Amino acid sequence: MTLAWIALLPFLGALAPALTIRLGRNACALATGLVTATALVLLLSLAPQVMAGEVVTTRIAWFPTLGLNLNFFLDALGLMFAGMILGIGLLVIIYARFYLNKTDPMGRFFAFLLLFQGAMVGIVLSDNILLLLIFWELTSLSSFLLIGYWRHLPEGRQGARMALTITGMGGLSLIGGLLILGQIAGSYDLSVILQSGEAIQASPLYLPALLLILGGCFTKSAQFPFHFWLPHAMAAPTPVSAYLHSATMVKAGVFLLARLWPALSGTEAWFYLVGGVGLFTMVFAAVVALFKDDLKGLLAYSTISHLGMLTFLFGLGTPAAAVAGVFHIINHATFKAALFMNAGIVDHEAGTRDLRKLGGLYTLMPIAATLAVLAGAAMAGIPPLNGFISKEMMLEEAVQASAFGLPWLIPVMVMVGILFSAAYAFRYVVGVYFGPKRESYPSKPHDAPFGMWAPSALLVILAVAIGLAPALVAGPLVNAVAAAVTGGAAGEKHLALWHGFNLPLAMSLGAVIGGAILLSLHRPAARIWTALGLPDAKTLFDRTVAAGAGAARKTTELVHNGSLQRYLAMILGAAILAAAGGFLSAPHVEGLRPTLAAPGAAIVAWLLLMGGTAAVVLGHRQRYLALIFISVIGLVVSLGFVYLSAPDLALTQISVEVVTILLLLLALNLMPKTSPVESSRARRTRDGVLASLGGLGMAGATWALLRRDGPPSISEFHWANSYSGGGGTNVVNVILVDFRGFDTFGEIIVLGIAALTIFALLETADRGASGQRLANWMPDQRRSPERHPMMLVVATRLLLPLASVVGLYIFLRGHNEPGGGFIAGLVVSIALLMQYMASGYAWSNRRLPTDHHALIGFGVTVAALTGVVAMMLGAPFLKSAYEYVSIPLIGDVGLSSALAFDIGVAFTVVGAVMLALHHLSGVAGRAEKLPPSDLPMDVDPSRAPAVGPTPPAGGAGA
Amino acid sequence: MNPWLVAPILIPALLAPLMLLFLRHRLVISRTLSVGACLAMLAVGCGLMAQAASGQIDVYAMGDWMAPFGIVLVLDRLSALMLVTTAVLALPVMAYAIASGLDRKGWHFHPLFQFQLLGLNGAFLTGDLFNLFVFFEVLLIASYGLMLHGGGAARLKAGVQYVVVNLVGSTLFLVAVGLLYGATGTLNMAHMGERVAQAPAGDHALILAGGLLMVAVFGLKAALVPLHFWLPRTYASTSAPTAALFAIMTKVGAYCILRFTTTVFGEGAGELAWAPGPWLLPAALATLLLGFIGVLGARRLRKMAAYAVVGSMGTLLCALAMFTPESTAAALYYLPHSTLSAAALFLLADMIAARRGDYGDTLAPSPPFAQAGVLSGLFFLTAIAVVGLPPLSGFPGKLLILDAVRGTTGGWWVWGFILGTTVISLLAFARAGSAIFWKSVVTEGEVKASAPVAPQASAAIVAALLAALAALTIAGGPVTGYLNATAAQIYDVQAYPDAVLDESRAAR
Amino acid sequence: MIKKLLPHPALTVTLILVWMLLANRLTVGGLVLGVVIGVVVPILTSPFWPDRPKVRFGPATWGYLGLVLWDIVTASFQIAMIVLFKKSEDLRSAWLVVPLDLRSPEAITMLAGTISMTPGTVSCDVSSCGRALLVHALDTPDPGAEVARIKRRYEARLKRIFA
């Protein structure tokens, strides 16, 4: 459990600075420090066990089926890293307390820092590689926040984004690699994976896994060619650079190499990939570092170079090299963090980090200078400092290594690397502190406050101590870690400052001397370097990203060009493809169902249909004419339903048809009456082809269905139970209101919502652009002055009651004969519509002031309540009941609960239709400049002659 | 029969007309009722889930007509999951709509919202293919209303496209139903599965044509490329709460693909078993890619969110297309995650737009604006969720999918696409966030925006959604446990048909 | 009171009849329902028919109906002959203006309808004062006589019915 707490403590603790910042900066820093210290103490409490060779584990199930669990383990490697993270973290917190300005939001800084710390600790303590992945990505995210901490700096933003992108990308690569690794090993637990080295290396998936994992490691550890984000990340506040970009985060990649060393190393691929990239990075970055004028830039490339060296060491694949690597991790952390803090002090005091503006600070900042000399010497690998020892160990391994059959290749490259390392280390120390004093520094430098230099001093002391007594100070730890990394293969290694005169010593000596010479030649060398004009990786990256985003935008906008027609063509095409693909990929046998001979009238109807369709398609630009033609199709379809034994369908089709036409006419009134020719011949051809394919498909499907009998339908049950169970003989209606009443329930809801939406759409039509357009609307056709023709009005007065009776009749008989609530509702609606058409909206509506909303609401509620009542009686929703009731004089009447349901349907229909009509004519009325007519008919000879205007509100009452 | 099965449908079905009848002008009461209904649905959903967790499949026969002759509602673990996801989404979205005053910006917001939930719940519960069509229509037409709510030329233009595309989709749905009914003589999905299994080989072409067309129709709802075209503009043009609610609409498509394929073209279907899978995968991959390319290419945050929905559907469908219990369980974990995270992003985009005045949600720097600190934090977390980074549920979601598709045909493609698109989206969100929040620190001037409505409440709602994602992550064990059981239940050839058809079998 | 209950008695009768026709069965129950409908529906729809044209139901009415029916049949034969055998160029079509003595819209409509259904004429329009009908005659040698025939044969009878 302790391990989980160590990992989680910084996360939970991230709240502490956020909460304590109100109490002041000291309190905030103290709280943060306490969190880290507590974690460190917890960690150290486990150290004895670990140093004794024990592996401490904590296992908490999280996603057990995935194999992602909160499994932590602590071995020496973890202990070393965790100690480093927490220890240096503590120092960085102290340092940051003094480094941060008063205006910098400290609470946020420390909160982010703790998040990062937690993520790092999590990485090194994870026993589960998926868990490790989580922490891995969290380091990317938290470092993003830290790098971008100073939001006003564009470099900070860009640096943060670049770091996130590159390391994030690496993280995703790592996900792939680790998942494969887990697959090969059969577990995501490191403890298992580390035991499965042989199986892993024998697997055909080894190479892809390795490549993907290295993608993660190399990006995180800034290996070439992914190194370029690191220098730009240095825009972050110095404590961040010191912590993330030298001591901890960038080492995560190296850590993982070390962690997975037993499982992955030892193969040729590993050697060339890891060793090669590491070595190249080491040399390349060292060269670049020498020519950086910015202190942090120099240190950044130096860090890259050292990370390259570490990678190279683990890449060599020998236990001894691994030991050297482990040892150098510690060493590098000490001197590099110290140097970063030092650079921060210089920046803080002198106001610049530019080497060209610095120099001669030795007298002004003696403490800083001393620390810099020592740390710089350690970096240059000068005895008796720790950097020297690990470098010697590295050289020892390097001279034995051979690549591509060339035994000199590696040593020579290494030699170049350490030579440049020495040179830039010298340049840092000499360039800042020695040489001539400048006339004016941007600000007046003097030694920093204690709190600011003390942390680096502590690190330098450590560097010296390790250098002087490596076996004592670092020996047990290094050996333990090496054992953990190599799985015991490294054996006990005695760390010593002095190894006697040997080739590595000579190389070291040569490098130091050569470095000094190189520094003296810096000016001409820098000129050559500038002249080389190596491409700037950041520019390349920015361009790539911008080009990517641009291409993405272009692609997106090219594909989604706003054309409904393209969208529909794609959708229809896809549907045709799916159906045709399905049809063609399975066997089909033509059915044997006999066909019905078509009588002449059927052929005539078919001709009508074809003619009507052709007329609409060819003449669709004349919108009004198209509406006339489309009626023909509705008529033929209705006739077809009549002929093919579907009376209910015919009735419904007939009545729906006309209401639809009326709505279309109402809308068309305010819309353009013609459609211009807009699509090219090619487009029309495309559409024609698509239409033909779709038509053929539909015809084929229909034909195929009609020619086979198919399995018995469930409707046999409906037929058999319609009367006995549903109380009706019109099986279609019984299905609608009983067997599948739930469908009908949904259907009327659809109708109701449609009306509501129509209402919502039209209610606002008189406002904004639409209102403007309505106000300026001019009829595009000549109009007859007569609004309400007399004969029509008279006829509809007679037709309304007649049609109402018909509607009632159709409603009542629906359960047993063709008819039902929907048709009845439509018939009544049509009768009313006729009235409105003849006598005008204003006049008619005053005579039928219904609340259409209420009609719809009532309809749906009645239908729902029919079902609920059944539930209250203990039966399922919509369970029907019917009873033949004897009413005096009238006789036996079949009363069915489904009738109540049908009433709901009818009301909803009438409400919906009338609501739509009401608002459509409202909109048209707004376009009209005429006052609404209060007269039911324009011409009425029986009317008294005009006696002068009266207000319209005075209205004609009945 | 458990009467509670109808509750998720009945609650909105009774409430919405009630609001229509009596409460059209009573905003406060409507709001109270609406929130109450959402809470009730959440409670009922949880109750049903608890019940379904036992593994029992509950069947409710509408009108007491047993399947396959009548329409049945079926509650299994999967439908319970969908109900709860819907309810969890609906509550904060409704709260946000109220907090931002959206429900005052037009008519009938609350009834439409309730009808929308009715349609969703119905679609998740029904066991009948045609009834599914009806509920599709209910949820679609309610969505039209919600989508257009508030009006404006841009919204209306987008609305025309949305409506027309879906009308075409409904037509295709009926074609598929017609083919399947004609070839199998039934509408109940479980029964259809049995009929498909028994169908003579000569009928297979028709059945498969119908089946694939059906899947294409569901794919249209699920924004499967190239059927996705309706989505970006619709989601980007409508009001934020509507877009947030719509996050579940695409999941209806995914749910239906899963339900339909497993019941009708499941293991028992012999030669036709899992036939839609191979068609689905390439489309899902294209969806994934095109979606996240859109995320990177967007000019506005809402467009970005809309494309993120497409992309996340690609992710989800990649997993679904494999049709293995593992991949399905993974997809089902990713489903609520992507729903809630997309909702959070839409709401957040709205908050940002509201505070930036004329700058709106464009991905360009503006002068500093109100609540930038809080919003940037929320944005960071939301982006993490949408991209699929730890610590939120997107990460385990993607891990689950990657883990599950390993070894299947096309698994490597899925890996490559998911990992690659994650990079793209990471880049996109980093750019977007930096443009909106970081660059605004240095941009001169000030934004002209009216004071945000209920700023704390809105932020709290987004935070609540993120908290739900956190909960999904923390409770990963129990959740995946439930989902594994869900997948097992779905892939159990007998469980679903037995539960649905037992009564009629006994009668026969 | 009666007026409120039976706004259009003729309509009530018609509706009862219509209901019986629809119901297709002569039962007491059906009749009762028919009466209920015949009473209720006119009341419900009466707002849309505010005027109460006075119609005398008597032999004149039935005679008129019979006459019209006869004329329709003969008219149809006449038109059929014209359609089948007369050349278009030989058609002596004309516009007729029928000055009206009738004043009630119902009566004028009735007349116009009659004109349209009977030989060779279709009513096309009324004057905006409502006192003249515009009629198209398909083939008439003497338009004036045709107008006189209309007024004599139909309008005069209608004047008696719509008193």
Added chain:
Amino acid sequence: MMDVGPFEILISALLVIGGVFALVGSWGLARMPSLMTRLHGPTKVTTLGVGSLLVASMIFFPAIQGTYSAHELLITLFLFLTAPISANMIAKAHLHRQGRHIDPNPMDDIAEGLPDTGLGTGWATFQGLDTDQLNIPR
């Protein structure tokens, strides 16, 4: 052809007449030279043809099928009620579109426009009421 009763003959005759009338009405529609002349065929002849068929049906069901159906009467009622109104509306629409110069028969070489009402007012299709008359309550 055995057992041909009077009903059969009557029904058959009505059917034949109805069919012929329907055909002739439509033939008139097809062949007449202008809308005004075409209007006569469908309005009268077709309507009567359908009426004849309806009568045939009205006799057929009780006489031959033994079932009783009176819906035909209702349909006839509807048709006779609506046919003149339809014709009137179509004519009005046509007048409106063609204007006052519309000729009763464009084929007969006699140019003839619309006559005046003879009452000082125009035809309703062309001349409306004064606008201030519109709001007069009755």
Added chain:
Amino acid sequence: MSIEFLVASAVGVLSAAGIYLVLRARTFPVVLGLAFMSYAINVFLFSSGRLVVNEPPIYGQDVAAYSDPLPQALVLTAIVIAFGMTALVVVLALRTFLEAGTDQVDGLGETPAELETLAETSASEAQVRSDVEARP
């Protein structure tokens, strides 16, 4: 010539017309196209119950043959739904035309940036809001 052939070819032609029309660039023909699709699908769905003549699904003890009532019920539901949808889309087309001044739906004349413009929305929203507030 069989009825089946006539029906199948009719379904095909109606579908083709529907597809062609919905691919036109203006809302009105698109609506017509939807209507055609609706006709086609109604007939198709109806056909899934096979075709019979003079056997309406009216139950009677002595009725042996009947047309399949289930597809008829389905088509009825489909017709009603399509009716509601058509009404909505018609009104929507009108409303959009009034608001935008065009019934173009082919994305012509709309730049990608315009496609994303929402400025109009906020103005109109504000108006609606004040109006709703004005109501009790």
Added chain:
Amino acid sequence: MIGIAVLFAISCVGLAMTMNLWRLARGPTTADRILALDTLTINAIALIVLMQIQQGSAVYFEAALLLAMVGFVGTVAYCKFLLRGDIVE
């Protein structure tokens, strides 16, 4: 005998309908087309009636009845559109 008469009548009505179609397509005025459609509807009623006699079933009468009603409404609406643009005002 009735059978033959019905067949004859059906043929007549069918022929009539093709003529209506011709007029519908031909025009030339819009009013012609409306008239043709109106006639087509009436002929459709005739067809339904004949179909019933042929099949000896009276189930479809409501269809004819409705067609009569609806055909009228349609015609009026089309005409009103030509006359006024707004069919309900």
